[in-house]
Amino acid sequence: MSDSLRVSVLDLVGLRGEETAAGGAGIAKAVERSVDLARHVEEWGYERFWMAEHHAISGLACSATSVLIGHVAQATRTIRVGSGGVMLPNHAPLVVAEQFGTLEALYPGRIDLGLGRAPGGDYNTMRALRRDLAQSGDDFPALLAELRAYLGPVRPGQAVRAIPGQGSNVPITLLGSSGFSAQLAAREGLAFAFASHFAPEYLYVAAKMYLDNFKPGVLEEPYLMVAAPVIAAETDVEARRLFTSPQQRFLRLIRNQPVELLPPLESPEAMNAIWNAMEREAVEARLGAAIVGSNATVKAGLEKLLAKTGAHEVIVVTDTYEHADRLESYRRVAEVARGIAV
Numbered sequence: 001m002s003d004s005l006r007v008s009v010l011d012l013v014g015l016r017g018e019e020t021a022a023g024g025a026g027i028a029k030a031v032e033r034s035v036d037l038a039r040h041v042e043e044w045g046y047e048r049f050w051m052a053e054h055h056a057i058s059g060l061a062c063s064a065t066s067v068l069i070g071h072v073a074q075a076t077r078t079i080r081v082g083s084g085g086v087m088l089p090n091h092a093p094l095v096v097a098e099q100f101g102t103l104e105a106l107y108p109g110r111i112d113l114g115l116g117r118a119p120g121g122d123y124n125t126m127r128a129l130r131r132d133l134a135q136s137g138d139d140f141p142a143l144l145a146e147l148r149a150y151l152g153p154v155r156p157g158q159a160v161r162a163i164p165g166q167g168s169n170v171p172i173t174l175l176g177s178s179g180f181s182a183q184l185a186a187r188e189g190l191a192f193a194f195a196s197h198f199a200p201e202y203l204y205v206a207a208k209m210y211l212d213n214f215k216p217g218v219l220e221e222p223y224l225m226v227a228a229p230v231i232a233a234e235t236d237v238e239a240r241r242l243f244t245s246p247q248q249r250f251l252r253l254i255r256n257q258p259v260e261l262l263p264p265l266e267s268p269e270a271m272n273a274i275w276n277a278m279e280r281e282a283v284e285a286r287l288g289a290a291i292v293g294s295n296a297t298v299k300a301g302l303e304k305l306l307a308k309t310g311a312h313e314v315i316v317v318t319d320t321y322e323h324a325d326r327l328e329s330y331r332r333v334a335e336v337a338r339g340i341a342v
Contacts, residue, residue, distance in 0.1 A: 003342070004337055004338045004340055004342065005306070005337040005341075005342050006337075006342075007046055007313070007314050007334065008047045008313060008316065009038070009041050009046055009048070009049045009318075010050045010052060010227050010317045011049065011050070011051050011052070012051075012052050012054065012060050012062050012319070013031060013034050013060060013068065014030065014060060014061075014249075014260070014319055015027070015030050015059050015060065015260045016260055016261050017258075017260045017261075019260070020258060027061045030061050033323050033326075034051070035071065035072055036327075037327065037330065038072045038075065038076050040331070041334070042076050042077065042079040044330065044334035045334055045337075046330075048079060048082060048112055049072060049079050049081050050114060050315065051069055051083060051084060052084050052085070053065040053085065053086055053090070053116075055129060056124075057259060058258035058259065059259035060259065065083050065086055066086070069083060069111070070103055073106070073110060074107075078110070079110070080110050081112070082114055082173075083112065083113060084193070085114030085115050085116045085175040088115045088116065088143050089140065090129045093143055093146040093147035094150055096113075098164060100170045101163075101165025101166070101170065102164045102165070103170075104164075104170050105164050105168070111171075112170070112173060113170045113172050113173070114174075115144065115172060115173070115175060116175040116195075117140035117176075118177075140181075140184070147172075148172065150162035150165050150166060151165055151168055151169060151170055151172075152167065152169060153167055154167070171191070172218070173185075173190065173191040173192065173225070174188075174190050174192050175193045175195060176192070176193075176195065176206065177195040179206050179209050182194070182210040183210075183213060186213040186214045186215065187213070187215060189214065189215055189216050189218045189219050189220075190217065190218050191224075193315060194206050194207060194224070195227050196227060196289035197227045197228055197229050197289065197317040199286075200285075200288040201285065203226065204309060207309040207311065210222060210224055211310050224309065224313075225311060225314070225315050226289075226305060226309055226311040226313075226314055226315065228289045228290065228291060228316065228317065229287055229291070229319075230292070230298060230302075230314075230317065231243050231246075231290075231329050232294070232295060232328075232332035233293075233294065233328070233332070234294065236293040237267075237268070239293045239297070239298075239329075240268040240293070241265065241267055241268055242320050242321075243264075243268070244265040244270065244271055245261055245263065245321045246287065246290075246320075247271055247283055247287065248271075249319065250283045251275055251283050254282050262321065264320070295332055295336050298333060299336045299340065302336065302337070306340070316330065318330060318333075
């Protein structure tokens with residue numbers, strides 16, 4: 001796909017309602033679907049398969065991100081597998097370096113390390129993860145520098161080494177939903193991925209900020225990825241009907257309810273019986289970057305996204321209740337992407 005749009009996958013290992021109640025057996029089913037998806041998108045030419053880090057959110061089974069990355073990498077052959085992303089303030093940089101250094105040793109040339117600075121959960125979860133709340137998002141640059149030191153060559157006088165990890169040079173991408181990480185990635189010469197799948201309002205500003213201010217560092221040229229919700233189906237109406245599943249998920253998130261996947265409604269208009277005007281506005285704002293429709297509609301949406309952001313790659317986020325619908329959507333997006341020249 002070197003002459004066409006590069007597309008990748010972000011997976012949250014979504015649980016269905018009955019799987020949340022089933023404990024380990026339910027989680028195993030969700031992970032099995034993720035592995036099956038990874039195998040399919042590898043065959044369809046996707047660049048990478050990333051897994052998110054979220055904690056204590058009923059309905060998502062992606063908390064042990066590095067474990068899942070290893071599991072998916074073992075089940076695939078060529079696709080890059082990584083984090084989208086590890087929330088660095090939750091972890092000691094040395095531990096992250098050791099985990100990803102080990103993954104790189106096991107699956108050389110296939111591991112990505114996407115890094116974010118959000119906690120990936122609520123206040124109480126943040127306390128449980130980090131214990132010491134002296135760290136904040138503002139110390140992210142220092143944590144990043146420490147992590148890069150553990151992944152790079154040994155420095156004179158370095159007291160602690162990451163073993164495995166030291167010298168592995170696992171590729172790092174900064175993730176963000178505002179301008180902070182965009183500026184940091186530009187200054188350090190790193191790749192940058194914007195999370196428009198849940199925070200689209202700052203997309204264009206952050207993209208421009210990154211591209212305009214990029215200075216050669218790790219990379220000689222900027223590399224911008226944009227994560228966006230995409231659902232492709234045979235018709236626009238069917239795609240919009242399937243889209244009611246992620247709409248319901250975000251609605252439940254706004255209501256502080258479990259966010260397990262729910263079946264799609266009988267029609268797109270049926271959402272009007274579930275949400276009020278204020279909730280609809282909030283959900284539509286969160287999903288404002290969504291591209292939903294037939295192949296032709298999705299192609300037009302992706303081309304518009306590329307034109308407005310200058311993105312080099314699109315990270316596709318597709319949440320449907322039925323696994324078969326998700327596979328079909330990713331298959332269609334791969335077909336569409338091959339027809340988009342970049």
